[in-house]
Amino acid sequence: MSKTMVLVFFMVLWYIGTSLGVGTMKIRMDIRIGHGYDLHRLATVEEGGGTMVIGGIPIEAEIGPIAHSDGDAVLHAITDAILSAIGEPDIGQLFPDTDPKYKDADSSTFLVEAVQRANEGGWAIGNVDITVICDQPKIGPYREQSCTNIQKIIAAPVNIKGKTREGFGQGKAIEVHVVALVQRGSQA
Numbered sequence: 001m002s003k004t005m006v007l008v009f010f011m012v013l014w015y016i017g018t019s020l021g022v023g024t025m026k027i028r029m030d031i032r033i034g035h036g037y038d039l040h041r042l043a044t045v046e047e048g049g050g051t052m053v054i055g056g057i058p059i060e061a062e063i064g065p066i067a068h069s070d071g072d073a074v075l076h077a078i079t080d081a082i083l084s085a086i087g088e089p090d091i092g093q094l095f096p097d098t099d100p101k102y103k104d105a106d107s108s109t110f111l112v113e114a115v116q117r118a119n120e121g122g123w124a125i126g127n128v129d130i131t132v133i134c135d136q137p138k139i140g141p142y143r144e145q146s147c148t149n150i151q152k153i154i155a156a157p158v159n160i161k162g163k164t165r166e167g168f169g170q171g172k173a174i175e176v177h178v179v180a181l182v183q184r185g186s187q188a
């Protein structure tokens with residue numbers, strides 16, 4: 001191959017490259033995190049507690065959450081983490097507990113709405129990390145089922161860790177911390 005042919009070959013490659021935008025276009029990855037937190041007091045039915053539900057999975061327990069909706073603290077905290085990451089109003093603003101529409105509401109509808117808002121903004125959920133602090137009932141036996149259910153809604157890896165208060169305090173409550181990562185590509 002002569003030098004001229006080599007030169008022409010590379011010029012053609014350069015032309016194809018620039019016409020496809022290669023070299024001039026840069027894809028930038030936007031990554032954000034959001035933190036969500038929720039707490040519900042737990043009580044017997046007589047005391048006003050509802051059915052215990054963790055990440056969309058109902059659990060047989062003597063005590064359940066006192067809440068306007070179904071009181072699923074895990075789904076509430078994930079919803080807030082995602083909304084926070086994408087800069088949307090929080091769960092209390094979007095789904096006020098004074099609105100009769102949300103009485104005994106299935107909290108997965110809140111999470112579905114948060115994911116939809118994320119997707120509309122071009123965001124995909126990267127992963128979600130959850131810590132549940134609860135002495136009773138034990139959430140360990142339901143962790144896998146709960147993870148699978150949440151993964152179906154958010155289409156991303158989910159991890160749940162269960163903790164107790166190590167006997168500190170007498171409060172019957174479920175407390176949940178969540179960190180969610182969202183990502184989207186944008187043309188720089």
Ligand SMILES: [Zn+2]
Nearest residue numbers: 038072073076
């Ligand atoms: Zn809540």
